Amino acid sequence: MTLRFIGIDPNTGDDESPTVWVDQEKGELVFQGWKPGAELEAECAAFEVPGHGRGIPEGEAVIRIPARMVGMIREACDVVERAAVR
Template sequence: MTLRFAGVDPNTGKDESPMVWVDDDRRELVLQGLKPDEELLTQIGTTEWVPGHRVGIPDHENVTRIPLRMAQIIRKALDDAERDGLL
């Protein structure tokens, strides 16, 4: 796996560091963020967002909170991946 660092939350503290990487081999974004709170998990677990899809979070998946202030970093990661022919 080849991870390429894209950026870190500009308002990060020493003990918190939401980050974004690009995995060149798997052609994926890798996001590190805050764990969801119970209220969010309850809302996800009880709402059918896409008709025909299972409600809730499958055991092999996870939810991560990423601050909106990181949008520019995520855009840069996507732009870099596109420039490199991954998209």
């Protein structure tokens, strides 16, 4: 796996580190964030989207990332898009 580090939450402390990377090999965004807590995770799991089952499939997770990291997420999207065009 070829991870490209994009950024870490600038307000993070030593014990927390929401982070954004790009997996350049697979063309995917990779996020590290906070666990959502049982209430939010249950709300996400109960959300219905046409054509999709309820719940959070095995191998998937709900995470929280602070809005102050939007610029980093945009940068990661740009990196993935540029690689896909080539």
